Amino acid sequence: MSFRLYDTATREVRDFAPLEEGKAGIYVCGLTVQSEPHVGHVRSAVNFDVLRRWLAASGYDVTFIRNVTDIDDKILAKAEEQGRPWFNIAYTMRLELDRALAAINVQPPTYEPGATGHIPEIVELIAELVAKGHAYAAEDGSGDVYFDVRSWPSYGELTRQRVDEMEAAEDADPRGKRDPRDFALWKGHKKETEPATAAWPSPWGPGRPGWHIECSAMAGKYLGPAFDIHGGGVDLRFPHHENEQAQSRAAGRPFASYWMHNAWITTAGEKMSKSLGNSLLVPVVLERVRGIELRYYMVSAHYRSTVEFSHEALDEAASAFRRIESFLERAGGADVAAQVPDAFAAAMDDDLGTPAAIAVLHDTVRHGNSVLAADPAAAVEVAASVRAMLAVLGLDPADPSWPGTGGNDERLLEVVDRLVGGLLEQRAQARAARDFATADAIRDRIKAAGIDIEDTPDGPTWHVAEEG
Template sequence: MTNATPSALPETRMPEFRLYNTLTRSVEPFVPTDGRTVRMYTCGPTVYNPAHLGNFRTFLFEDLFRRAIALQGWTVQQVMNLTDVDDKIIKRALERGLTIQALTDPVVETFHADRKYLRIQDAESYPRATEYIPQMIALVERLIANGVAYQADDQSVYFAIDRFPGYGKLSRLDRREVKSGARVAQDEYSKENAQDFALWKAAKEEDERTGAAWDSPWGRGRPGWHLECSAMAMELLGETLDVHCGGVDLVFPHHEDEIAQSEGATGKEFSRFWCHGAFLLTEGQKMAKRLGNVSNVQGLRDEGVTGAAYRHVVFSTHYRKELNLSADALEASLTAVRRVGEFAARLASATGGTPELAQAAAEAEREFRAALADDLNAPEAMAALFVFIKRANAELDRHGDDAAALEAARRVFGIIDGVLDLVPERGDTDAELAAWVDERLAARKAARAARDFAGADAIRDELLARGIELKDTPQGTTWQRR
């Protein structure tokens, strides 16, 4: 009986893709409506400040999602909005004597640079709210015509939540306990209900001064925050989306209000699935060991934390669980992606494998696909990768000559890293390696100074295991790769 070759291994079956739906509070089978293209709307940043690492935790789970969609054989049509007009933007522009466009243009550029640093794939569209004012006005007109919106005495237009029976179905809040959301005008004397939210805000002097006012049937004004997303989503993706994503903090009021105004206008379900990522937490003073008070991507750059390493940090925790960002977690992730990079280099330079290598690859692919299909279980997907690396390294140590097995391992590793994207760039790898070696050499020097020669030898062995040779000279210790 001959050993199995990659061509004889069973084909990897596509597992059923399942996703947690905030609307139903359950994990459900997910397929695009037409069986081919996932129409996906993801709430993007409000561009008055660079997006912080918590924002990017959400954007990274969405990046994982779109890559998992491709792995299923579907295409994706992703829209991520850029909110470039709202109360915070107008206030900041006023303080700096700028128009909202002059304020937001550089922040949009920073967002895209940060996104690329973290290897977040391009969405198909990045609409800016100010580019869709006519669509927003048309949506408000439909809502007024349908009797679920009204113009109040202050000349602003509000959505009447009491006239929309489904209000609260996403957040499951008792309407009697609902408090008016952020960015919503609070003039209770001009609204039917204190909880009614603004669709179109009558222009104030600061709006006019910063270029944040437009003509409308209700006078000069600007869109409400919630209105922007509904208008852009339906204009670019249709009246019913396959999935709408964002951070858990957007469930109420933002996404609840999006549902109300979208379904209040069309009478159709706005999104079949709602998918939300949990918060990013930090350890406060403990972060000072490595990052101090860094909270954005530029801070990661300054401290030498690569995009690959931050991806590893984020994917180490399921997207629906809170993630604690600590110095220890960042250090562990820098080490982990270094290991991935070393394996990638070894796999690329290998000349043959073994039948067991092909078997390890097949099992890794099966487990990886199953993990992603199980509500985007990134920790389990990464576990499949690192088990594969361990098994594959052991097989490569045997110096087999099975070219087909090696090709199978390369194919599977390409599939996995095509989703997780953890292989550092060569420059990243070199910089990380040098920093790590320097740290270990300092520890070895300290051990020798303390006459802990066993500890110093252990560090030398640790370096050798990574392919680093040391040479002690009168001028100090030098190192090189084997």
């Protein structure tokens, strides 16, 4: 059985047929780093981490891109509210996100681009849309640039909506728009209310990218004009993913072949979010259960099923996982089996059917317990099969990536290297634009974190500064 997935665009389960045989390109919309991540945030990361692991286990060479939005209206508003530089908030919250994802064993993506590191690609894409007649600069002197939804007849096809039935886009001042549904590609700098560091040069004047255009530009840079799977939370289908698809295809890029969306984690029937005040921050939840138990709780539900969060359900999931661990401990040192059971593979191939896969896992554990006393050698073989299934789900207790297993130093270094590399890229772009004040500010931030930079003919390098 080949892997089949529910394509949100066609609203049917389809066989996965990658553009290039044996390879899979995946782009997942990550978070806007404006606040601490909660359980609802990280569910998407866990779901698509399972997708990535299963495709890799099935023999695909996976390129997995997950972005972060590190410049945004919300980030600027929070910076003003707290009296902090916007880039300090974005950087600090990105570190919090990395810690939260590492705590639940979400693998680092192949690359994790940030919007501020890809301004040239964003500007280039906007210019293409303007040249093709699908975007226009506002005539009100704001410096804003909008996508003209009426110019693209297929606008609305992802979510099956007609333009006249859509609400107005609320991402910019409507006075400069031809149609209230037109959405912002570029936001002109507001000198009176926004810091100078929150603007980059463009043909339309200084400003910053709109939310939707950044993902189209970054997906194109790292996966090409056409790629296999685009994913994210179901709340991103409209307007974010609808707008991504429209602007990308209007520019002549085929974009994603399949769309996958995970459902929410809710509390009291409402989407878990900071604005509702009902969020559960990951570090707080991890005071109650271990990271591996929280991950098991999220993996046990199908990615398209809404999960109503409760501490009781979380405790039950933790107990269920500890029964699996108990069997592995009593069975002894089993290596990971080469293959998972056929029933487990069939469940995973059926649109990542993790509930059915978990059922196979528990059936296997029950069988292992039944043979443990009479045939220890057979129990070891069963344990190897159990570990193979757990590895696919990111739940193998022996995985060195889990905290306390001794394998975190290398992972932490990888995380730091990605973060510092992103800052160095921003610094290089600032220097290229002769914005030396911003470049120096970035250098000072890196130095304040205890890291020394050395500029070499081959580019900047970094190392942790010696104490004293």
